[in-house]
Amino acid sequence: MAVEFSPEALKQFETIVSRYPKKESAMLPVLYLAQQEFGHLGPEAIEYVAELMGQAPARVYSVVSFYTMYNMKPIGRHHIQICRTLPCALGGAEKITAFVKQRLGIESGQTTQDGRFTLTEVECLASCGTAPMMQVNDDYYENLTEEKVDEILHSLK
C-alpha cells in the first residue's frame, strides 16, 4: 500500500530542502518528517522518500538502517530509552532497567500489549552527571529512583 505526504507535509518538505545548498543534505530531516507522518519508516515510506529525494530505495534503506533514531517497525506511544553506558551503569542503571522491565512486563526491544510503552537500552545520552537516567520520546528524565520511575510511568498515558 503506497503512502504519501499530506499537502502540509509536502510544504514542509519543500521548506526543508530549500534550506540546504544541496538536496542530498536534506535526507536526515526529511526522514524525520516521514517518520512523523507515517509513524515509522517501513518499506513503503522508504520507497516514497526515495522517490521524493530522487535516490534509489536501497540507498535510503541504507541510511535509515544506520541510525538508531529511525524506527523501521512501529513502536509504542512512549519510547523508553534507558542509558546503559559506564557512568550510568556506575550510577545504578542496571537496577533501574530491571525495575522498568518488571513493572512493564517486557524485555528490552519489546512493546507492551496495549501499545503504550516500548523499552530499549541505549548508549550514552550526555547526561552522565545526573545518572541513572532515561529518555522518553523527546524528554530526559534524570536522577532516577524507583519511586520517580513509578511516577513517570504512571504519568505517561
Added chain:
Amino acid sequence: MEKVLLRNIGNADSHRLSAYQARGGYGSWQKVVQSMKPEQLIDEVKASGLRGRGGAGFPTGMKWSFVPKDNPKPKYLVCNADESEPGTFKDRLLIEQDPHATIEGTLIAAYAIQSHTAFIYIRGELAFGTKRLEHAVQEASQAGYIGKNVFGTGYDLDVIVHKGAGAYICGEETALLSSLEGGRGWPKVKPPFPATHGLFGCPTVVNNVETLAALPWIIERGAAAYAAMGTEKSKGTKLFSVSGHIAKPGVYELEMGYPFKKFLEEDCGGVPKGKKLKGVIPGGGSMPVLRPEEIDKVNLDYESVQAAGSLLGSGGVIVMDETTCMVRAAWNIARFYAHESCGQCSPCREGCHWMEKIFHRVEHGEGRKDDLDLILNISGNIMGNTICPFGDAAAMPAAAFIRKFRDEFEAHIAAKRCTVRME
C-alpha cells in the same frame, strides 16, 4: 581563575539574547566582521594557543589556516555538537544554557575561513538543546547578526541547525560530513583533510562546541590574556564533565594544568560513602583508565595526562570506587564500541564484537586461560589499522583495563565467576 566558558551561565535567563547582549554579547562578532581581516583573525586565534576541545586537541588557528584562500569552491564551517563520548556532557550544558556563545563562536570561525554557510550538527537525542539552539539562531537572525549584509559590511552568513539521528561515530569529523551529505555516518580516509576536501568536496572546517564558545572571549580580551592561563602547551581553560562514584558530579571549568588529585578530592568532594578510589578515566570512555597511584602527579592538561599513559580527550572524568568490577566496566565499554562501530573496517567491525564477547564470558564465569592475551592481541590488531580513530578508541580502553587490573581478570577466570560484585 576567570571563567571563560561558564561565565554567562548561572541564571534562568542565560540562554536569552537579551541576557547575552546585556553582557556584551555579539560585540566580538561585530569587531571581527567590521574591523578584522581573516588572516588577522587566524593569527589571533593561533596566538591564543586554543586547541580543539572535542577530544583531539588540534590547534584551532592552524586548522583554519589549512583552508585554501584561492579555492573558488564555497567554504563550510560546521559546529560539531554531536557530543556522545561516554562521560561527557559539557557541550550539552553550553548549548542549553548559553547557546549564543556557541553561535557567536560559529560566526567568528566561519568568517575566519570566509564561509557563508555554517552548520550546527547537533545529536538527535538532544531535543531540548535543539529547541534552545533553534530559538537562539532565530533571535540572532532577527537582530541582524546572522543573514545578509551583516552589520552593513556586505558579508552574508547563513546558519543551519541540523539534527543527527543517533550515531556516536558522527562525532568524528569525516563521518559527520558523510552524514551531512545525507548518507550513512561513514568516516573517510585522511588525507585529504576536510580543510581542502570536506563537505561535498569543498573546503570545510569542523570545530567542537566548546572550542567555538571560547572565541568571543578570546576576541574581546585578546589572545595574550587567554595564553596567560594554562600551561606552555595547553593554554586557557577547559570544561571537565565529572561522573560516576563522586560526591559532586557535574561540569567544572578549570585552568589547564590543575592538579587531578586535588580536583577530585577537593573540588568534586571525593569518593562518597567512605569508599576508596579504584580507578579513574580522565578523558571520556575511549581513554585508558588510571589507577589511584598513577594520578598523584598528573595535572589536567594535554601533556601531563599523556605522560601518564592516558589522554585528556573530551575531559570526561569517570570515577570508579572499590565496589566497581573492572571486568564489568571493561565489558560495558567494549559493548559500547561494538554497538557503535560503523562497520567499514574489518579489524574494527569484527574485532570490537570479539572483544565484547570475550569480556562478557570472563565476567560471566566462562573465561578461558588465554582470553586476556587474546583481547590484547585483537586490540593490537585494530590499532592503527582503521580508516578513523574509532578503532583506536575501542582498542585502547580494552587493553588498559587488562593491563591495569590483570589480577582481577585472572581471578574471574580462575574462580569461574565475578569476584568483585556483591550479590
